Amino acid sequence: MVSARQRILIRAVSVILFAVAGAIVWFRSQRGTELESPAIQPPATDRSSATPSSRTKAEAESPIQFALMSRFKTGIDFEYYGSPSDEHYMTEQNGGGVGLFDADGDGRLDVFLTNGSHFNKPAKAVGASQRLFRQTADWQFEDITVSAGLQAFGFGQGCAAADYDNDGFCDLFVASYGANQLWHNNGDGTFQDVTQEAGVADDRWGTSAAFADLDGDGNPELYVVNYVDWTPDRITSRRIPSPMDFQGLPDRLFRNAGDGRFESVGAEACIAIVGEGKGLAVSIADLDGDRRPDIYVANDTTRNFLFRNLGGLKFEETGVLSGCAVSQDGSIGSSMGVAVGDYNRDGWFDLFVTNFAGEVVDAFAGNGPNGFIANNSELGLDPISRPLLNFGIVLADFDSDLWPDLFFANGHLWDDTAAGHEYRMRPSLLRNAGGKRFRDVSAVAGDYFRERWLGRAVAVGDLDNDGDADFVVTHIEAPPALLRNDSRRAGPVLRLKMIGTRSARQPLGMQVDVVVGNQTIATHLRSGDSFQASHDDRLLIPIGNGTIVDEVRVHWQGGETETWANLPADELLYLIEGTGEAHLRR
Secondary structure, three states, X not given: OOOHHHHHHHHHHHHHHHHHHXXXXXXXXXXXXXXXXXXXXXXXXXXXXXXXXXXXXXXXXXXXXXXXXXXXXXXXXXXXXXOOOOOOOHHHOOOOOEEEEOOOOOOOOEEEEOOOOOOOOOHHHHOXXXXXXXXXXXXXXXXXXXXXXXXXXXXXXXEEEEOOOOOOOOEEEEEEXXXXXXXXXXXOOOEEEOHHHHOOOOOOEEEEEEEEOOOOXXXXXXXXEXXXXXXXXXXXXXXXXXXXXXXXXXXXEEEEOOOOOEEEOHHXXXXXXXXXXXXXXXXXXXOOOOOOOEEEEEEEOOOOEEEEEEEOOEEEEOHHHHOOOOOOOOOOOEOOOEEEEOOOOOOOOEEEEOOOOOOOOEEEEEOHHHOEEEOOOOOOOHHHHOOOOEEEEEEEOOOOOOOOEEEEEEEOOOOOHHHOOOOEEOXXXXXXXXXXXXXXXXXXXXXXXXXXXXEXXXXXXXXXXXXXXXXXXXXXXXXXXXXXXXXXXXXXXXXXEEEOOOOOOOOOOOEEEEEEOOEEEEEEOOOEOEOOEEOOOOEEEEOOOOOEEEXXXXXXXXXXXXXXXXXXOOOEEEEEOOOOOEEEEO
């Protein structure tokens, strides 16, 4: 527990930080003004004109390569409805979410895409439903939305896929501007809308969501990030409305009762902060090393939250005290997305947060119970990210060299190209240089990175079951991009799927430590992460030059740690809680 003296310190530091940052925030966050200052958004470097001789050696020799899969091959013929219009509705800014999960239990990842709407011509009038695409063969999908019973229309934002009732089938939650939805997987290829009977109905503006067992009782809770109190009739002095014009909405936490129903406990759990929360992204992981999953929320133009798990479904907000509430220069950012992982392999999870143009991608190096140290400038992120407006972000080891790399999607909110500013932007792929720096290798990573997009959500997963991390990016005014990882793999990969028995069957947010020789690799099962996205629930863990993993330590959310020894790499292994056995699935 934080002492009274520490509480006083938190308040004092908060006052100082907010006072110092106030002027910066006011100038940086004039997101509804007629034009942005050129000083705030300098034009991005045209990487397409770079030649091998002008690139660094690390860039020119990057082994990371991705292939953009044609939508004519994949069959995913989707484009988000509700793109920017002359009315400049705020619902047009965030775009749609994406979820990668095995909807039918056949071992292949399927792709779920939320869809939007428009106040002048609603989605139902044009048939713009959310969509589920079932993968029938590698990179080939069929639209099963109608047969699965998932056809629905509205202002869809993010999604979260998880087995909330522990029946072995992955369910689906959709956050929206308006009515959120919970879809129960019936196990026969169909879904049923159980929002009302499950007790998770809410008509506030939900953006992202995550499931995780937060109290260790074996039943995953649902955390829903809410944005701002905006309606289309709210007129402001700005031509384009900004989140600064509206009050933030408190997030929602729903306790899983274990019988298919949830109970709203946000106020009792101390996560319902009124006014300040203007959330766009959430990630759940054990950030302080006490074996309890904590909650990190990226807020737009207000300080970011870190809810430290005290046990018993009680939390304490410690973002300022922990050093991860504001940017390295003390300013409050326009945070969009968040990624969690151990980029420097010191055993503690780190945070990366995307922001608005003119700001930078924040990096917070974790030190467990001692909090975080902002080090984005030391990692070389500032000059790469400052010209860009970033949304979804993932930290994943794309070339299997043991050092997790960064990808983030970029794209502006409105078109101001007439004044010389970028609207569509190139995405960013950064290779981890030994945990010391990140090198921009976007220009040599594939054709997708040479084009400009309005990038939004990013979900990562092994879409073709070949043992490396592929990903999907959603766009505004363009179909989603399915990116196949064609990187030169530095070594074998351990593939794991955890099955809880006393813990939640799908233990999202849990930590796994892998020991190979004299090194320990810390990873976790993503819960939330990125922006409006849900990810593959299988772990891909590069192990270096060996073919046998000495030890795998699984920290189950019920409080137990279980160890497996001498596991083979390059196979998909099922680790079932309490058995001590690894089951091979081919």
